[in-house]
Amino acid sequence: MKKLSIAGTVLIFVLILILPFSSIVFSAFQSGIDPFFEAIKRPETIHALSVSLIIVIIVVFLNGIIGILLSMEIVRGGWRSKWLRPLINIIVDLPFSVSPVIGGLMIILLFGPNTLMGLFFENAGVKIVFALPGMVMATVFVTFPLMIREIVPVLAKLGITSEEASVTLGAGPLYTFFQVTWPSIRWAVYYGLVLSIARSVGEFGAVLVVSGNIINQTQTATTLVYQDSIDNNIVAANSVALLLGLFSVTVLLILEWMKKRKEDRYHAH
């Protein structure tokens, strides 16, 4: 029974995870190593990767700061009304339940060329849809719950006793935050950041809709993979996909290592 169950589990893993992943390695190198590097060295690949990088940097920066502040506010804010906190919780979770394509549609509906706000920003000389600002907004929409969902449980578990002690001993709020709160939530923040990086790099549906997928302008790494596979450019698509896949595996390994650190911290308390 035990052996059978283990064999079944391994079989499922092989069928669902290992076979598909090995197939991109196989396809990327099917005509040798040189076509792989040629595909990576194409100007559009390099441009797409740099667009992805810019988006990731802005999004992670925004998510990091807003995530920490908002989590503190959700856990610590003195809530006058009882229904406000669950409401905020639902709002924070909403992006999880919305299809990325719909996330992109929202931004087009709000800032598209024929809308009030779209016209306003157009006159101000800022293009939002089919440009970087819209893509950043779409990615932020999709990724911002990740950070908060990591920090809130840790903050709630922590309690405020040590912070109160710090304040009674005469420390200011900033000092208290960096000396008392930060060391405890540090690993949760790092964990949330790595998750956000992974999701921002991988975000596809929302970015595809908002960016218009214009080659050498708004094309990101994932939309390039999509374009290449639609154009039946199999080797190129798989080469970029392999790059992204290896990145995801690296992220996974980092997360695994962090999980252990995070748990160690829990037990230390």
Added chain:
Amino acid sequence: MKIISFRKAMRSVLFSYLLILVVLPISAVYVRGFSLGWEPFWKEVSGVIAWKAILLTLKLSILATFIQAVIGTFIAFVLVRYRFLGNRLLNSMVDLPFSLPTAVSGLMLLSLLGPQSPIGNWLGSIGINLLYNQAAIMIGMVFITFPFVIRTVQPMFEQLDPFEEQASYTLGAGKVFTFFNILLPSVFPSIIAGSMLAFSRALSEFGAISLISGNLPGKTQVASVFIYGEIQNYNTQGAAAVSIILITISLFALCLVNFFQKRRRTKI
């Protein structure tokens, strides 16, 4: 006094951020969908292609969720209970579909099941086609939703009180009987919670499915791909109408998750 007013200012800024980022965009979809009243909304949704896309998505998501509930619970059980070579490795691989970009996941399945690969070739020679049909969409959904049930059920198996199980064995019950009568009922709420997460993910998946489904309108076109097509055709009204249906269903699923997880907490 200064600190209090600073906190108030901070709170207003944060709430406006939430409002602009989440509440405003989602209401924009509802406003656009109903902008011309109830009847045009209904006309968009009940159009043959839109309606078939919604039904197909619902049908396949439910099926994929069901498969996931069964194999997810099974895998969670095996990973928690049995120590074997590679257990840790498999455990860390569970999250792979979550961390992979969805376009990459789609391409993986496309390369795996396509005629160029040995496996796709072999499947083709025995007359099985798993690309550009409903089976392909199912495979995509199962791949994408793989971590959800496992990750919600796993901690429950870890926390289980061993006494009940031992009592069941002492009273002469077999392993299978104990699993179905003692273990399964106590993890059942988390199976439902995980399944609902998987369901809502399967419902909204776009990247992986758009590459392998073939997107035949009325046959293999799922709702999110339909929405994408409508956006490309500048029919935002139609896209918003179908979006409303999708958002409402997955909101409902999300509320169910909250309900089941709350019940679990109060039980402990």
